[in-house]
Every structure is written in C-alpha cells, then in structure tokens.
Amino acid sequence: MQETEKQERRDDLFSKVVRAGKRTYFFDVKATRANQQYLTITESKRRFNEEQGKFYYEKHKVFLYGEDFEKFKDGLNAAIDFIETGEENEEKPVEENEPKDEISSTVDVNFEDLGEEGDS
Numbered sequence: 001m002q003e004t005e006k007q008e009r010r011d012d013l014f015s016k017v018v019r020a021g022k023r024t025y026f027f028d029v030k031a032t033r034a035n036q037q038y039l040t041i042t043e044s045k046r047r048f049n050e051e052q053g054k055f056y057y058e059k060h061k062v063f064l065y066g067e068d069f070e071k072f073k074d075g076l077n078a079a080i081d082f083i084e085t086g087e088e089n090e091e092k093p094v095e096e097n098e099p100k101d102e103i104s105s106t107v108d109v110n111f112e113d114l115g116e117e118g119d120s
Contacts, residue, residue: 039064
C-alpha cells in the first residue's frame with residue numbers, strides 16, 4: 001500500500017468545528033491503523049506575541065478513546081447540569097470493579113497507531 005493511501009485511511013472520518021467567542025473547538029473522529037475509532041477534541045485560541053508582533057494559535061488537545069466515551073459523557077453531563085442548576089446529582093458512580101449491565105470491550109491503542117497529527 002502506498003504511503004498516501006495509508007495516510008488517507010488515518011485522515012479525519014468526521015470533523016465538526018464549533019466557534020465560541022475567542023475560542024474554536026474541533027471535534028475530530030479518526031481511526032488507528034487497526035481501524036479503532038477515537039475522538040480528538042482541540043481547543044484553539046488566537047494569541048498575540050508582543051515580542052514578535054505576530055498572532056499565533058495556542059492549542060490544547062484531548063484524545064478520547066471508545067472505552068472511555070460513556071464515563072466522559074457522564075462526567076461532562078454532570079458538570080453541565082451542576083452549572084445550570086447549582087445542584088450536584090446524587091447518583092452513585094460505578095466503580096471500576098463493579099459489574100456493569102452492558103458488555104464493554106477495551107482496545108489497546110499505541111500512539112504509533114495514531115499516525116501524523118494535522119493542524120486541527
């Protein structure tokens with residue numbers, strides 16, 4: 001397989017840009033070489049470097065893997081609910097070693113599998 005074909009396989013499968021005031025968020029779904037999908041969330045802020053007299057973009061990136069989606073979503077929703085209502089949800093968190101009702105699988109992902117990062 002040619003290098004360009006390999007790179008195309010690892011390109012974004014889905015991308016959503018959210019502009020929010022001075023920040024821009026990028027939600028990008030990508031796949032590893034083993035075709036396991038993961039999400040990158042990038043926060044980008046435009047900054048000014050006074051020494052160089054130029055603008056630049058400061059970026060922060062979070063990688064979120066499939067086995068963590070549900071817990072991440074639960075935590076995000078709980079935080080948003082608290083901000084909106086001022087009340088903490090009293091649900092008991094599921095411990096790692098407690099049995100779950102659903103079947104879940106985990107995937108070992110190596111950073112070498114992720115490929116090159118774009119400028120999202």
